[in-house]
Amino acid sequence: MAALVAVPLLASAAGVGKGILLVGIPYAAFAIFLGGLCWRVVGWARSPVPFRIPTTCGQQTSLPWIKSAPLDNPSTGLGAVGRMALEVLLFRSLFRNNRAEIYDQRYVFGDSKWLWLGALAFHWSLLVILLRHLRLFVQPVPAFVLFMGKVDSFFQIGAPALYLSNVVVLCALAYLLLRRLWDLRLRYISQFSDYFALLLLLGTALTGVLMRYGTRVDVVAVKRLAIGLATFQPVVPDGVGIVFLIHLLMVSALAAYFPFSKLVHMGGVFLSPTRNLANNSRMKRHVNPWNYPVKTHTYAEWEEEFRDKLLMAEIPLDEAKHD
Amino acid sequence: MTDNRHKIEQVPPRSDWRDPAVEFRKGTYCHSAGAKYVEALGLPNPRDWNPADADWKLPSDWKEIILNGMAERLERFRSFKLFMDVCVRCGACADKCHYYLGSNDPKNMPMVRAELIRSVYRRYFTPAGRVFGSLAGGRELTEEVIKEWFYYFYQCSECRRCSVFCPFGIDTAEITMIGRELLNLLGCNINWITKPAADCFRVGNHLGIQPHAFKDSLEFAADELEEVTGIRVDIPIGKKGAEVLFVMPSADFFATPHYYTLLGYMSLFHEIGLDFTYSAYASEGGNFGLFTSHEMMKRLNAKIYDEARRLGVKWILGGECGHMWRVLHQYMETMNGPADFLEAPVSPVTGTRFENARSTSMVHICEFTADLLYHDKITLDPKRNDKWSVTYHDSCNPARGMGLLEEPRYVLKRACNNFHEMPENTIREQTFCCGSGSGLGTDENLEMRLRGGFPRANAVRHVREKHGVNLLSCICAIDKATMPTLLEYWVPGVEVAGVHELLGNALVMTGEKERTTNLRGEPLQAAVPETSPAEVVHG
Numbered sequence: 001m002a003a004l005v006a007v008p009l010l011a012s013a014a015g016v017g018k019g020i021l022l023v024g025i026p027y028a029a030f031a032i033f034l035g036g037l038c039w040r041v042v043g044w045a046r047s048p049v050p051f052r053i054p055t056t057c058g059q060q061t062s063l064p065w066i067k068s069a070p071l072d073n074p075s076t077g078l079g080a081v082g083r084m085a086l087e088v089l090l091f092r093s094l095f096r097n098n099r100a101e102i103y104d105q106r107y108v109f110g111d112s113k114w115l116w117l118g119a120l121a122f123h124w125s126l127l128v129i130l131l132r133h134l135r136l137f138v139q140p141v142p143a144f145v146l147f148m149g150k151v152d153s154f155f156q157i158g159a160p161a162l163y164l165s166n167v168v169v170l171c172a173l174a175y176l177l178l179r180r181l182w183d184l185r186l187r188y189i190s191q192f193s194d195y196f197a198l199l200l201l202l203g204t205a206l207t208g209v210l211m212r213y214g215t216r217v218d219v220v221a222v223k224r225l226a227i228g229l230a231t232f233q234p235v236v237p238d239g240v241g242i243v244f245l246i247h248l249l250m251v252s253a254l255a256a257y258f259p260f261s262k263l264v265h266m267g268g269v270f271l272s273p274t275r276n277l278a279n280n281s282r283m284k285r286h287v288n289p290w291n292y293p294v295k296t297h298t299y300a301e302w303e304e305e306f307r308d309k310l311l312m313a314e315i316p317l318d319e320a321k322h323d
Numbered sequence: 324m325t326d327n328r329h330k331i332e333q334v335p336p337r338s339d340w341r342d343p344a345v346e347f348r349k350g351t352y353c354h355s356a357g358a359k360y361v362e363a364l365g366l367p368n369p370r371d372w373n374p375a376d377a378d379w380k381l382p383s384d385w386k387e388i389i390l391n392g393m394a395e396r397l398e399r400f401r402s403f404k405l406f407m408d409v410c411v412r413c414g415a416c417a418d419k420c421h422y423y424l425g426s427n428d429p430k431n432m433p434m435v436r437a438e439l440i441r442s443v444y445r446r447y448f449t450p451a452g453r454v455f456g457s458l459a460g461g462r463e464l465t466e467e468v469i470k471e472w473f474y475y476f477y478q479c480s481e482c483r484r485c486s487v488f489c490p491f492g493i494d495t496a497e498i499t500m501i502g503r504e505l506l507n508l509l510g511c512n513i514n515w516i517t518k519p520a521a522d523c524f525r526v527g528n529h530l531g532i533q534p535h536a537f538k539d540s541l542e543f544a545a546d547e548l549e550e551v552t553g554i555r556v557d558i559p560i561g562k563k564g565a566e567v568l569f570v571m572p573s574a575d576f577f578a579t580p581h582y583y584t585l586l587g588y589m590s591l592f593h594e595i596g597l598d599f600t601y602s603a604y605a606s607e608g609g610n611f612g613l614f615t616s617h618e619m620m621k622r623l624n625a626k627i628y629d630e631a632r633r634l635g636v637k638w639i640l641g642g643e644c645g646h647m648w649r650v651l652h653q654y655m656e657t658m659n660g661p662a663d664f665l666e667a668p669v670s671p672v673t674g675t676r677f678e679n680a681r682s683t684s685m686v687h688i689c690e691f692t693a694d695l696l697y698h699d700k701i702t703l704d705p706k707r708n709d710k711w712s713v714t715y716h717d718s719c720n721p722a723r724g725m726g727l728l729e730e731p732r733y734v735l736k737r738a739c740n741n742f743h744e745m746p747e748n749t750i751r752e753q754t755f756c757c758g759s760g761s762g763l764g765t766d767e768n769l770e771m772r773l774r775g776g777f778p779r780a781n782a783v784r785h786v787r788e789k790h791g792v793n794l795l796s797c798i799c800a801i802d803k804a805t806m807p808t809l810l811e812y813w814v815p816g817v818e819v820a821g822v823h824e825l826l827g828n829a830l831v832m833t834g835e836k837e838r839t840t841n842l843r844g845e846p847l848q849a850a851v852p853e854t855s856p857a858e859v860v861h862g
Contacts, residue, residue, distance in 0.1 A: 047401040048401060049402070050657070052657065059728045060727060061679055063679075097488055099418060100424055100778075106781045185414060186412070186417075189340065189412050260451045268405050269492075272405060274486055274492035279726060281656065281683070282656070285657065286657045313535035
C-alpha cells in the first residue's frame, strides 16, 4: 500500500527535479545573463564621456602633406569605427605586445605575439562553437551553420569528424590557464575569478568534446530539449545523460556568472573612450554635459593685484579699466 | 670596470598585492604640499603633514569622503566606471610601465596600480564584491590603503604607454587622475604640484614670476639673441589686436636648456615678421591642474582663452610642452570653450589654414614651423648643428594624447644633418616617459625618477653607442628640466635640447651677422679632439 503511494511520488519528484535541471536552471541562467548584461551596459552608458580622450597610436591628421594613421589615430567617425573593428575582430592593441627582457645589462623589446594568438584563437573558436550549436536550436538547420560545420571538420579526421575549433579552443584555454600559473607576474595578480572563469570554460569545452568523441549522447533528445527551450515550449526528454547535464549546468553557471565578473569585457570593449572616439578635439568641440563654472583668477583681479608692477614695466593695462 | 648601475634585476614578485603596507623610503616619494598653497587654491584639509609619519591627519570622515567621491566620479566618467569593470588581468600592460621596468616593484605594473583602487570599487560598489568580499577581488578601505594610493598614484606619470597595449584601451592615466582627485579630497597632495598650481593661479606661471620680471627675462633673452645674431627682436607683451597670441611653458623663460628654445622661437617670429604677442597674464601654458583634478585643470586653463578674447587676437600658437598640449588638445575647448571669438588659424606666411585646429584655434609650434619649411618660407643652414648627432624623444602627451609624431621630425631633419632614431619599440606611440612627468620631477623623488627614466635612457645609450648621438631633442618642458640629470646618470655625454633650439641655430636670418656660436654661445663646430699622449707615443 505504502509502495503504491511512494513510487508515483518519487517518480514525480524525479520528474520535477529533472525539469528544474534541464529547463528551470537554463532559463534562469539565461535570464540573469541577459538582464545582467543589459544592466551593466546601461550602467556604463549612463555615465557620460565628458572629455574626448582617445589614446592616439599613430600620426594625427594635421597638414595635408603629412600622412596620417587613419586607423590607429582616426580623425573621423568612420575611422573610429574601423579602429573598433580592428580592435574587436583582430585584437589590434594586443597585437602590439612586446616583451621587455634584460639582455647585456639593458632592456630589449622582443616581439611577443603568443598572448595575442592565444586570445584570438580562443575567442574566434568560441564564436564558431557557439554558432555551430545553432544546429541544435533551429530546425531546419540554417545553411551557414551546416557550411560552418563542414569547414570546421574539413580535414575529416576520425568519425565523427574532428572539429578544428574544438582542438583550438582546448589548446587556447590550456595556454591561457598555464601562463597564469607559469608566468610569475601573472600569478601575482591573478585572482580567484580569473581561474574560476577559465576552469568553467575549460570544463564546458571538455564535457562538450567528451559528448562528441567519447561517451555517446542522444542527440535527438538533446535537440528536442534545445528546440523546446528556444521556442518556449519546454519538454523534458529522457536519456540526455549525465555528461550532457554537467555540460548544461556549467554553461548555465557561466551565463549567470558572466554579468558580475570580468567576462563583461565583451560588452565593455565597445564603450571604451580611449578607443571609440575620433581624435578630432581641435576640429570639433566636444561637449561635457556636466561642465560647471569654476572659480578663476580673472584678468581684472590680476591686473588690480599687479597694477604697480605692470605700470613699472610699461606693460599696457586694459584700456577699459584705465581711463 | 663593471658598472653596476645598469644591473636592473627582474625578480619575480612573491608578496601578496592585497597587503597595502608601504614603506615610504627616501628618494621614492614626493614631499607633501605646504598648507599655504593648499589653502591658496581653496583645496580641502590644508595642514602640515609628512607622508613618512604614521598620522596623516586625515579628516575624521575620510572614508565617507572617499566613497562619496568615488560614487560621484563613477557617475561622471564613463572611462572610470568602465575601467573599473573590464580588466581581465591578461598582463599585456605589465612590462610596459617604465616605473615597473626600472623599479621591479610589482605594484607598478599598470594592472596592479589600477587594482589598488579597483579592489575598493568592487568591495563597496559591486554586488559580487559586497557579498563575497575578497573572494570577488574586494578589499577593505583603510588608512593603509590611502597611503598605498598616495605612494603609487604619485608613482605614475600618466604617460598612457600601457593604454596603447591594453586590448580594452584601459588608460591608467585616467585611473591615476581620478585616484589623485580622491586623494586631494583628503588634502593628500604633493608640493611639487600644488605650489606651482597655486603660483600659476595667482601670478600667472609656475614659478610665480611677476609681470615685470617676466618682461625682464624676455628682454634678457633678446639681448642674448642679439649677441649671437646681431639682430634685435621685439618683445610685444599684451599687445591688443595682434594676430596671434603666443603661449609657452614658463620654463622656457626661466630654465635651461628651455631658454635656448625660447631664443629659437624669437628668431623664427622675427624672421617671418609674425604679428604676435606674449602675455604676462597667461604666461604659463603648462597646467599642473591636470595632475590635481579636472576642476583645477579647468581653473588654470581658463586664462588662455580669456586672454585671447581680451587681446582680440585671431588665434593662438603654443610652444613646446608635453602635458600642456594634452590639456590644449583634449580638454581646453570642452572645458573653457567654445572658442567662437577666435578664427580658424591661418598661417600669415604660407596661407595654410590649419583645418585640424579650426575649432580650438590653437596650433602647435611644430605644426606651424613644419608648414613654413614645407613651403620653403625660411632658409636653414643645417651645418650649424653639425656638432650634434641628434635623436628625438617623443614626449608622452603629444605622442599618445595627440599624435604629433611627424611634424617635429620634419623640422629636425631639415635643421640637422645627423639624425638617428632610437629603437622602434621606444619611440612614437611606444615612447618611454622621462620618468619625471605629471608633477613627479622633484629632487626628493630622485631615485624613482632615475629608475623610471631607465628604459628611456637605455634606448638613448643604444643610439649613443651605435651612432655617437650626443644630443637628445624633445618638445616637453619637463623633459628639458629633468632629462639632463637622467642622462648624466645613465648615459653621460648626451645633452638635451628643444626642437626649436636646433631650428633657431640653423635659421638664416635676414641681416644677421656671421654666426660663430650657436644659441648656447658655444662654438659652432665641436672642438677637435686633442691627440692623446698615448696615441702620439704609439704613432
